Amino acid sequence: MIGKAKSCIGGFSIFKYVIDDKKGMELMRNNLCGETPLEIFQEMKIIQDQNQRATNKLISMVLSPHINDGENLSRKELKNITKEFLEGLDIDLDKSMFIAFLHTEKEHKHIHILLNRVDEKGRLLKDHHIGKQAQWSAHRVAEKNNLISAKQLRIDKIKESEIMDDSKTLRKEIYQKHLNVLAAKPITMEKYFAEMLKKNIQFLPAINKQGQLQGFRVRDIDSPTDMKASDVHRNMGLKNLLSTGLYFETDNFILNDKLQEIQQLNEPKEQGREVISNSAQTYTNNHSYLFKTSFTASQAEDDLGRKRKKKNKR
The missing domain is CATH 3.30.930.30 (BirA Bifunctional Protein; domain 2)
Structure with missing residues (x-):
């Protein structure tokens, strides 16, 4: 009216x-x-x-x-x-x-x-x-x-505009925190999440019907306000996060084929061999002594010499 x-x-x-x-x-x-x-x-x-x-x-x-x-x-x-x-x-x-x-x-x-x-x-x-x-x-x-009421419609529009402005400011603040964390080179997704949490930004996983990790919602603990990570900034979407070189250290989440490819590319490689894959994890646990840092090259040569002596005696 x-x-x-x-x-x-x-x-x-x-x-x-x-x-x-x-x-x-x-x-x-x-x-x-x-x-x-x-x-x-x-x-x-x-x-x-x-x-x-x-x-x-x-x-x-x-x-x-x-x-x-x-x-x-x-x-x-x-x-x-x-x-x-x-x-x-x-x-x-x-x-x-x-x-x-x-x-x-x-x-x-x-x-x-x-x-x-x-x-x-x-x-x-x-x-x-x-x-x-x-x-x-x-x-x-x-x-x-x-x-x-026409006046109420105008009031609501002004309030909505103020909310939009507040949301825009919040998105900028969250994205700046994201950039600051990336500048510290966290390497793993878990480390990235932990550093963002220190800045009162929490990541909540979004799982699709296939049980795969679809993405994340970002919650500002101080507000509290939450929104899709990609709505904060497209660079904060799951695919773009992985594309920066971050990778999941644990296998808590099931990734789709495309994200799994990026994950595998991001996984670090040791000199002379790849990091142990999940399929070889059991072998690693059963032979953990092979990977102890105290097991030096000289000890390996001594063990090999003793084995040869035993063979010659036979």
Whole structure:
């Protein structure tokens, strides 16, 4: 619902435009007897002529319900919200001279109100900030009657914009933390996650129906707010993280074929042989003594010499 109001000279042309049976119907009036636009104009002018100092002697208002509300509101309901709108502007409905005319010629129903600004004693109705007052009065009427308020829509839009700005700032902060962690060269994904957690950024795995790791959601512990890692920045998506050279040290997650290829490429290689694969892990555990750092090259030569001596004795 939108409410508009302004003071104007109030010539006959505005009465002719508003009071037109081809455009709609009269909704309500007060202290007026005339039938035609000219008669109603002349009635108001008689009162207005008692004040020769003012120029703007008419207040023209428009009360426009939201298009969806306008389709459902009955004539009685439209009359009631018009009364409430005028009362919200501190207008005495019993003493004031006005006419409210409903325009239905367009899909968007709206109510025109012509209010005599001059009272019987020639005094002027205050019009200070009348436009703003009309907006708030329409907003209050909409709230009271569970109708859509244009002002509330604007307020919601501003809040949404503020939330978007806050979200944009948060994404920038998280991405900067990501860059700082990568600059320290964490090597493994586990180390990367641990360093990000120190900065109050937690990674939550997203698993698809096939049981594969689809990606991660990022949670800012301070907010708390969470979003897809790729929504923070595309470089923080799982594929792009692996593409930086990071790899999973453990096999806690099942990767799809493409990510598995990147994982295998990222896995480090020792001099002369690849790091022990998962399939050879059992062998490694059963022969762990072969990989102890205390087992030196000289000890290996001594063991080989003893074995040869035993063979020659046989």
